Amino acid sequence: MTARPFREASIDLGAIAHNVRELRRQLDGTLVMAVVKSGGYGHGAIPVARTAVESGADWLGVVEISEAIQLRDAGITAPVLAWLHGPEASFDEAIAADIDIGVSYLGQLDRVAAASGTAMVQLKVDTGLGRNGAADSEWPEFFAAAAAHERAGRIRVRGLWSHLSNSGEVEDLEQVAAFERAVELAKASGLNPGILHLAATAGALRVPRSRFDLVRIGLGIYGLSPFDDASSADLGLRPALELSAAIASVKRVSAGSGVSYGHDYRTATETGLALVPLGYGDGIPRHASGRGPVSINGRRYRVAGRVAMDQFVVDIGDDDVAIGDRAVLIGDPTTGAPSAEDWAAAADTINYEIVTRLGGRIEWTYRT
Numbered sequence: 001m002t003a004r005p006f007r008e009a010s011i012d013l014g015a016i017a018h019n020v021r022e023l024r025r026q027l028d029g030t031l032v033m034a035v036v037k038s039g040g041y042g043h044g045a046i047p048v049a050r051t052a053v054e055s056g057a058d059w060l061g062v063v064e065i066s067e068a069i070q071l072r073d074a075g076i077t078a079p080v081l082a083w084l085h086g087p088e089a090s091f092d093e094a095i096a097a098d099i100d101i102g103v104s105y106l107g108q109l110d111r112v113a114a115a116s117g118t119a120m121v122q123l124k125v126d127t128g129l130g131r132n133g134a135a136d137s138e139w140p141e142f143f144a145a146a147a148a149h150e151r152a153g154r155i156r157v158r159g160l161w162s163h164l165s166n167s168g169e170v171e172d173l174e175q176v177a178a179f180e181r182a183v184e185l186a187k188a189s190g191l192n193p194g195i196l197h198l199a200a201t202a203g204a205l206r207v208p209r210s211r212f213d214l215v216r217i218g219l220g221i222y223g224l225s226p227f228d229d230a231s232s233a234d235l236g237l238r239p240a241l242e243l244s245a246a247i248a249s250v251k252r253v254s255a256g257s258g259v260s261y262g263h264d265y266r267t268a269t270e271t272g273l274a275l276v277p278l279g280y281g282d283g284i285p286r287h288a289s290g291r292g293p294v295s296i297n298g299r300r301y302r303v304a305g306r307v308a309m310d311q312f313v314v315d316i317g318d319d320d321v322a323i324g325d326r327a328v329l330i331g332d333p334t335t336g337a338p339s340a341e342d343w344a345a346a347a348d349t350i351n352y353e354i355v356t357r358l359g360g361r362i363e364w365t366y367r368t
């Protein structure tokens, strides 16, 4: 048996496959785009993308054209959409690599149309999120220009899409209505808008009217829940990430010993301290100092004192913990491991950020 990495993000591709299949079953008939932006939410874009496509995902979604090119370079031929571009972005490479380009404003549309080859374009409209996408006042001009470029053979409009704000049912349904207005206007402008999509994981699962032709699923693919009132298991999903590290040192200290910078934590009694070799340099939130949960040999502890750049300490009392034992920070809570949601609560953030921020010296491994 080969030794496990000192710090390991172990990704269960079987869980990814299960999640894709389970979501496709629940969304019966709706096309699924697996969103693998930002390094597959910290899970590894390429292995996740490959597994998702093999398990039935119809599309892949990324933010940057460079992320889409990496998928192509890895031999992944599934349809890919990339949707956020710099002011100087070159679209030639995307067109040559058969990558659909999300376009959010008129000037960008003109630049895509001027690139070499016929661009596959998916027009993005803002229906109320207030982020990327053409504002409703711009829709007539935006769609007219797209229709003109399409007639001239410079682009092909393959989709029309928007993104929900997840502010509540009323707001989501207002966005559905705004999106339907955009679809009608696009048609009246001489476009066949193609694939219509609005929902991400939350909308796909809770707002059936937002599903349209395709849903863009990020968080759910990784087995995590976007809802405060539903766990992964409640949604039939399995968290794919397990983050662990080997305990790097163990020692006994006397009562009243200060632990980590600033001595925010002092031992109440004579006790054992175990050192976990993960810190904010690896993406562990310093904000979870004194709170972040850790499981060692099946027992639950909290970070004692501050999370440092490279390490943090756990007060193990009189428990039997040896150098080399695994400290599990994040895993599937149905196995007793702390969850990404537990860390999110400890750091006042969301599970999306907890998994995506992992990096530094962690080694990624994959199991099926």
Ligand SMILES: *Cc1c(COP(=O)(O)O)cnc(C)c1O
Pocket: 035, 037, 163, 199, 200, 201, 202, 216, 217, 218, 219, 220, 226
């Ligand atoms: C990240 C992202 C998604 C996926 O969102 P989840 O909540 O993770 O499913 C979908 N669409 C867009 C535009 C995104 O930026």
